[in-house]
Amino acid sequence: MMVKEIYRAVKFICCIEFWRMSLLWTLSLVISHLRIFALRVWGHKYRNFPRQRVAPISASNRPICIITGATSGLGAAAAKALLEEGFFVILVGRSAHLLSKTKAKIHTLNENAQLETFEVDLSSFSSIMKLKNSLVQWFSDMNLHPSIQLLINNAGILATSYRTTDDGFDEMIMTNYMGAFCLTKVLLPLLIxxxxxxxxxxxxxxxxxxxxxxxxxxxxxxxxxSNFKQYPFAHIYGCSKLCVLLLSYELHQQFCKDKKSQLSVNVADPGAVKTNIMRELPQCLSQLAFLVLNLLGILQIPEKGVSSIIDAALAPPEISGMYFFGGNGRTIRSSPLSYDLMLAKRLWWISSEIFLEMKHKSERSTALSTCD
Ligand SMILES: NC(=O)c1ccc[n+]([C@@H]2O[C@H](COP(=O)([O-])OP(=O)(O)OC[C@H]3O[C@@H](n4cnc5c(N)ncnc54)[C@H](OP(=O)(O)O)[C@@H]3O)[C@@H](O)[C@H]2O)c1
Structure with a gap:
């Protein structure tokens, strides 16, 4: 077992993606921290926004928050923090067992916590499509206003090998980006x-x-x-996270700029956090990565790392299209490419086409199974 693990680690170290991850990722993280440091030292004001408590819908109706990937790491930490802020939290996860375990854990800490769980696999279109109907039914059963006040697209994976979903998509792009895109599309009417x-x-x-x-x-x-011998997982992960930014800025353009609706859209970057995100790496390498990040003083525990997510969630309602990083309500600029409006439009258009295609496919198969 030990020999097998060492062999896997050595093989991993010999691949270019490992070096992209260890050197380039660390460098970009250090640069993000230096940006905040430099702004502070030179007395420039970075834009930071104080948290505001979200208003309840009515005296008996708490604001509703949906968190994906709520069974581990940052998602679970965000759920705890937002319960404290007075939200009714809906935990979304792909495993019924992990969802009930997380729910029970939160209830032992806070027996009055108002939370519900929904099983959704973000790598599956049909699973995402079912959520809206289940939610609307739940709102009606609970006698709640059929709307959502906060959606946190948090679920994500770092897949070290190429795997396809049942719909034929790259699992990492589907989970990290396309799943978030489809969920957002499905839930937009409830947010608006x-x-x-x-x-x-x-x-x-x-x-x-x-x-x-x-x-x-x-x-x-x-x-x-197409032509890669080895799955460029570190690059694909970075691309999926760039797509998340492009999607958010495009949503901001469409719905929030010029105050077209009461919706606002922000992005959060938690920095380096000790969670299960590196679960597919050989264990000795993920432990080594945590050790190095800890020595650099930039590794956080989930309860601390979640602060940029909570800052983004609780910033004043008029704040939209911002990139939260570093806690204390701080925002910095994301990469120049993430502000490419044409690229964002193109990504939106292609993703919408795929979404519609998959929606029709899912409706056809539901109709067929009803006929049977
Ligand atoms: N940790 C970091 O340093 C770091 C840094 C920057 C950004 N992030 C981002 O932060 C987010 C949260 O990650 P984390 O660090 O908290 O990692 P984590 O502990 O591995 O949590 C990831 C969560 O996503 C869920 N998930 C994965 N695939 C899913 C699917 N197909 N459907 C539904 N849920 C799914 C996981 O569910 P299971 O429990 O069922 O696996 C888990 O709850 C990710 O988007 C990640 O990319 C993390």
Whole structure:
């Protein structure tokens, strides 16, 4: 067993993606921290926004928050923090067992916590499509206003090998980006119908800074390995996180700029956090990475790392299109490519086409199974 693990680690170290991850990712993280440091030292004001408590819909109706990937790491920490802020929290996860375990754990800490769980696999279109109907039914059963006040697109994976979903997509792009896109599309009417200001927060990462060019076409979203011998997992992860940013800024353009609705859209980058995100790496290497990041003083525990997500979630309602990083309500600029409006439009258009295609496919198969 031990020999096998060492062999896997050595093989891993010999691949270029490992070095992209260890050197370039660390560098981009250090640069993000230096940016905050430099702004502080030179007395320039970085834009930071104080947290505000979100207003309840009515005296008996708490604001509703949906968190994806709530069974581990940052998602679980965000759920605890937002319960403290007075939200009714809906935990979304792909495993019923982990969802009930997380729910029970939160209830032992806070027996009055108002939370519900929904099982959704973000790598599956049909699973995402089912959520809206289940939610609307739940709102009606609970006698709640059918709207959402906060959506946190947090779920994500770092897949070290190429795997396809049942719909034929690259699993990492589907989970990290396309799943968030589809969920947002499905839940948008419920966010827009909110009688009080509502918000979308998507979790990106400093790793997006290492992507200097993005060819946005269907092939990219399907993630077909065209000419690579080895799956460029670190690059694909960075691309998926850049897509999360492009999606958020495009949503901001469409719904929030010029105050077209009460919706606002922000992005959060938690920095380096000790969670299960590196679970697919050989254990000795993930432990080594945590050790190095700890020595550099930039590794956080989830309860601390979650602060940029909570800052983004609780910033004043008029704040939109911002990139939260570093806690204390701080925002910095994301990479120049993430502000490419044409690229964002193109990504939106292609993702919408795929979304519609998958929606029709899912409706056809539901109709067929009803006929049977
Ligand atoms: N940790 C960091 O240093 C760091 C830095 C920057 C950005 N981020 C981002 O932060 C987010 C949270 O990650 P984390 O660090 O908290 O990692 P984590 O502990 O591995 O949590 C990831 C969560 O996503 C869920 N998930 C994965 N695939 C899913 C799917 N197909 N459907 C539904 N849920 C799914 C996982 O569910 P299971 O429990 O069922 O696996 C888990 O709850 C990710 O988007 C990640 O990219 C993390």
């Amino acid at each position: 119908d909110s009688p009080v200001p509502s918000r979308i927060v998507s979790v990106s990462s400093f790793t997006h800074r290492n992507v200097y060019d993005l060819q946005v076409d269907e092939e990219f979203i399907y993630g077909k390995p």
